[in-house]
Amino acid sequence: MISDKTAAAPPGASDLQRLADALAPVGDGGLRERKKRARRELLIDATHRLVDAHGLDAVTVEAICAEAGVSTRTFFNYFETKDDAVLGHVPWPVESDAARTFAAGGPSGHLLADLQVLIGAVLGEPPVGRDRFTRAFELAAREPRLLARHIAWFEQHKGQVVALVRERLGADPDRDPEVVASLAMFLTHATFLRWDAAGGAGEGADHLAHVVAELRALVAE
Amino acid sequence: MISDKTAAAPPGASDLQRLADALAPVGDGGLRERKKRARRELLIDATHRLVDAHGLDAVTVEAICAEAGVSTRTFFNYFETKDDAVLGHVPWPVESDAARTFAAGGPSGHLLADLQVLIGAVLGEPPVGRDRFTRAFELAAREPRLLARHIAWFEQHKGQVVALVRERLGADPDRDPEVVASLAMFLTHATFLRWDAAGGAGEGADHLAHVVAELRALVAE
DNA sequence: CACTGCAATTGCAGTGTGTGCAATCTTGCA
DNA sequence: TGCAAGATTGCACACACTGCAATTGCAGTG
Numbered sequence: 001m002i003s004d005k006t007a008a009a010p011p012g013a014s015d016l017q018r019l020a021d022a023l024a025p026v027g028d029g030g031l032r033e034r035k036k037r038a039r040r041e042l043l044i045d046a047t048h049r050l051v052d053a054h055g056l057d058a059v060t061v062e063a064i065c066a067e068a069g070v071s072t073r074t075f076f077n078y079f080e081t082k083d084d085a086v087l088g089h090v091p092w093p094v095e096s097d098a099a100r101t102f103a104a105g106g107p108s109g110h111l112l113a114d115l116q117v118l119i120g121a122v123l124g125e126p127p128v129g130r131d132r133f134t135r136a137f138e139l140a141a142r143e144p145r146l147l148a149r150h151i152a153w154f155e156q157h158k159g160q161v162v163a164l165v166r167e168r169l170g171a172d173p174d175r176d177p178e179v180v181a182s183l184a185m186f187l188t189h190a191t192f193l194r195w196d197a198a199g200g201a202g203e204g205a206d207h208l209a210h211v212v213a214e215l216r217a218l219v220a221e
Numbered sequence: 222m223i224s225d226k227t228a229a230a231p232p233g234a235s236d237l238q239r240l241a242d243a244l245a246p247v248g249d250g251g252l253r254e255r256k257k258r259a260r261r262e263l264l265i266d267a268t269h270r271l272v273d274a275h276g277l278d279a280v281t282v283e284a285i286c287a288e289a290g291v292s293t294r295t296f297f298n299y300f301e302t303k304d305d306a307v308l309g310h311v312p313w314p315v316e317s318d319a320a321r322t323f324a325a326g327g328p329s330g331h332l333l334a335d336l337q338v339l340i341g342a343v344l345g346e347p348p349v350g351r352d353r354f355t356r357a358f359e360l361a362a363r364e365p366r367l368l369a370r371h372i373a374w375f376e377q378h379k380g381q382v383v384a385l386v387r388e389r390l391g392a393d394p395d396r397d398p399e400v401v402a403s404l405a406m407f408l409t410h411a412t413f414l415r416w417d418a419a420g421g422a423g424e425g426a427d428h429l430a431h432v433v434a435e436l437r438a439l440v441a442e
Numbered sequence: 443c444a445c446t447g448c449a450a451t452t453g454c455a456g457t458g459t460g461t462g463c464a465a466t467c468t469t470g471c472a
Numbered sequence: 473t474g475c476a477a478g479a480t481t482g483c484a485c486a487c488a489c490t491g492c493a494a495t496t497g498c499a500g501t502g
Contacts, residue, residue, distance in 0.1 A: 060486085060487065072489090073453070074452070076488090076489060082488070178415075178418075179435055183407065183439070215400075215440065217395070218404070219437055220440075221333065251469080253470075256468095256479090291481095292480065293481095294483090295479080297460060301460090302459085
């Protein structure tokens with residue numbers, strides 16, 4: 001157990017419960033929801049702490065669970081893979097007003113420009129804290145195995161982009177939705193690279209703008 | 222053992238040896254080299270056969286080794302992972318005359334056009350048989366786990382491209398080698414997608430040309 | 443507050459991947 | 473033929489991950 005019993009906690013109030021309560025303002029559901037989220041955070045934090053201390057390969061799932069005070073079986077109810085916990089992967093919903101605007105052909109009517117707007121919007125609302133996100137990105141850059149999983153997680157979202165592009169383009173034979181979606185992935189990926197190289201500073205949309213500008217220059221040249 | 226003892230084989234001539242002998246014209250090394258390559262092929266073939274018959278998850282390394290007549294321990298001397306055997310991964314050397322030309326600033330002087338030439342050249346000399354390559358790609362398209370590994374293997378080569386781009390560009394502050402290399406990866410990836418969608422028909426360079434044209438249209442629009 | 447439906451946690455036993463090590467066999471070479 | 477280097481193998485083992493059945497905890501109802 002990790003709990004520091006400094007203040008006399010009310011009986012029955014576990015670490016988990018306190019954490020869940022602390023999340024109350026954010027949580028929109030009942031106690032059940034909050035606890036679930038809290039435990040997820042707890043596990044990811046424990047994982048990061050141990051990996052920082054001992055390195056990825058020296059950390060076992062068992063150790064993580066001991067640190068978090070949870071059974072190993074429960075761990076695998078939260079994450080498919082040990083690596084997923086390390087990366088703190090959470091689905092990143094592409095749906096939004098921006099997505100609907102894009103699918104409808106807006107806002108400008110120029111495919112590339114609108115793609116840039118869409119990606120910028122998605123980049124603006126990450127599903128997890130920015131610090132944790134960049135942390136995951138750094139780890140992935142170092143460990144090839146994690147990179148594979150990171151890319152896979154990333155690639156999972158391509159399907160949503162393909163759907164949006166397809167909706168926008170209809171049956172245009174000159175545009176392959178797969179290729180357009182791949183381009184979107186490239187833009188996002190390159191943006192992340194620059195973002196990471198900048199130490200996580202600045203806004204995603206700005207880095208994205210730079211990448212798009214570079215692409216335009218490359219093609220125009 | 223799987224060997225069919227139909228014809229009376231000369232004593233001492235195992236399946237492996239015969240296979241190694243068959244590879245003799247291709248092999249440049251001694252018997253040792255040929256046997257090693259032969260065994261590699263043997264294992265990949267066995268893996269493909271079993272995966273085709275029973276599906277990826279139903280095939281164990283043990284079964285593969287039984288089929289190939291090799292100990293499981295040996296299997297892992299050849300491949301880091303079961304998935305690597307399924308995909309038949311082999312490093313794809315980017316170095317070539319085309320690579321040196323590109324690094325030197327040729328052949329046309331236009332970065333994107335020359336990138337296209339470079340990728341086309343690399344695509345023209347795959348390190349393994351084309352049939353096996355497309356087979357691997359199909360498998361990867363179906364199984365998300367394999368896709369991850371495939372992309373990771375793919376991404377491993379980015380370093381070489383970055384080096385080439387850096388050599389070509391020198392210290393141009395307006396061009397980020399990472400971004401250019403990512404673009405190259407995107408072009409290659411999209412080419413593979415089209416190639417696969419076409420059932421493996423046609424030349425890689427042609428599909429690539431189509432992708433580049435689409436990119437130009439997108440940017441110009 | 444007692445009661446009940448349902449979700450989450452847990453223990454346990456088992457499968458399969460992948461590794462280190464030492465013994466054994468094969469190949470290349472003198 | 474005999475020796476040194478390389479490859480294969482068996483064995484023991486750590487670890488990731490899964491299915492199942494039992495238990496615990498939350499939420500809503502009367």
